[in-house]
Amino acid sequence: MISQAKLRQAGVKIMIRVLFNKKGGVGKSSLVVNLAAISAAQGLKTLILDLDTQCNTSAYLSALAISEEDSIAALFEQQITFHLRKRPAIDYCQPTQFDNLYIIRGSERIKELESELDSRHKIYKLRDALESLREHFDRIYIDTPPALNFYSLSALIGADSCLIPIDCDDFARQGLYSLQQQIFEIQEDHNENLTIEGIVANQYMSNAKLPGKIIDELIAEGYPVIAEYIPQSVKMRESHQSKTPLIYLAPKHKLTEALFNCYRALETN
Numbered sequence: 001m002i003s004q005a006k007l008r009q010a011g012v013k014i015m016i017r018v019l020f021n022k023k024g025g026v027g028k029s030s031l032v033v034n035l036a037a038i039s040a041a042q043g044l045k046t047l048i049l050d051l052d053t054q055c056n057t058s059a060y061l062s063a064l065a066i067s068e069e070d071s072i073a074a075l076f077e078q079q080i081t082f083h084l085r086k087r088p089a090i091d092y093c094q095p096t097q098f099d100n101l102y103i104i105r106g107s108e109r110i111k112e113l114e115s116e117l118d119s120r121h122k123i124y125k126l127r128d129a130l131e132s133l134r135e136h137f138d139r140i141y142i143d144t145p146p147a148l149n150f151y152s153l154s155a156l157i158g159a160d161s162c163l164i165p166i167d168c169d170d171f172a173r174q175g176l177y178s179l180q181q182q183i184f185e186i187q188e189d190h191n192e193n194l195t196i197e198g199i200v201a202n203q204y205m206s207n208a209k210l211p212g213k214i215i216d217e218l219i220a221e222g223y224p225v226i227a228e229y230i231p232q233s234v235k236m237r238e239s240h241q242s243k244t245p246l247i248y249l250a251p252k253h254k255l256t257e258a259l260f261n262c263y264r265a266l267e268t269n
């Protein structure tokens with residue numbers, strides 16, 4: 001049975017969310033972009049941080065045109081190179097084409113920096129940067145690589161909550177238990193304020209039996225599954241291709257509605 005004490009407490013305000021799962025292809029990037037876009041459209045000044053070397057989130061928001069000098073790699077790089085004056089984290093936050101929505105774009109170059117950042121114990125630097133950004137933004141969403149590496153650990157150390165997207169296939173449960181244990185360990189060792197805000201069931205197919213069964217079992221086992229399931233729809237791919245979050249591409253579509261309800265569930269808890 002899962003320790004409920006370490007799950008989210010009602011009424012605690014969450015500002016910095018990290019979407020994390022060691023499995024790829026579950027919807028981390030899709031959810032980061034779309035939840036953040038809804039947040040921004042609701043009038044909250046919202047920042048996205050792209051910590052994945054694949055930079056899918058940055059590509060989705062046409063942010064790869066932003067200079068490498070303003071990328072997440074440059075922000076990390078100044079932690080291991082000598083600078084008379086370090087640029088504050090807010091300098092790296094660039095506007096997207098959508099109102100209220102900002103991004104620190106991702107960069108493949110963080111791959112090369114990882115071992116040096118790690119060996120020089122820079123694991124709390126992202127937390128410091130995030131702390132300094134709290135006064136500038138209402139919400140921050142962090143996209144992570146599909147691995148517990150230096151960057152995803154840095155994000156979990158600096159965030160208020162973790163959202164775990166799952167695709168609803170048979171392997172969804174595998175790894176979830178160990179993932180949860182790892183997050184609890186991070187709570188204990190580095191960030192006592194971190195909560196597991198919820199498991200987001202993505203690519204849910206209501207007409208197939210297995211997804212429903214898998215989700216029911218997770219709930220029975222005590223996992224905090226968010227009550228709104230995100231359906232599988234080709235609109236998501238269209239949204240990526242047209243580089244337009246669903247709230248703007250298809251505001252009335254059932255996928256957008258589900259994302260909106262998921263957003264609301266997070267914000268009203």
Ligand SMILES: Nc1ncnc2c1ncn2[C@@H]1O[C@H](COP(=O)(O)OP(=O)(O)O)[C@@H](O)[C@H]1O
Pocket residue numbers: 023024025026027028029030031056146202203204230231232233234236237240
């Ligand atoms: N609800 C959904 N319906 C249909 N396709 C989806 C949905 N969510 C994600 N996808 C697709 O699944 C793939 C993986 O999603 P992505 O967000 O990149 O996952 P991750 O960041 O976890 O690797 C992408 O091609 C994306 O378009």
Ligand SMILES: [Mg+2]
Pocket residue numbers: 028029030052054056057143144
């Ligand atoms: Mg991704």
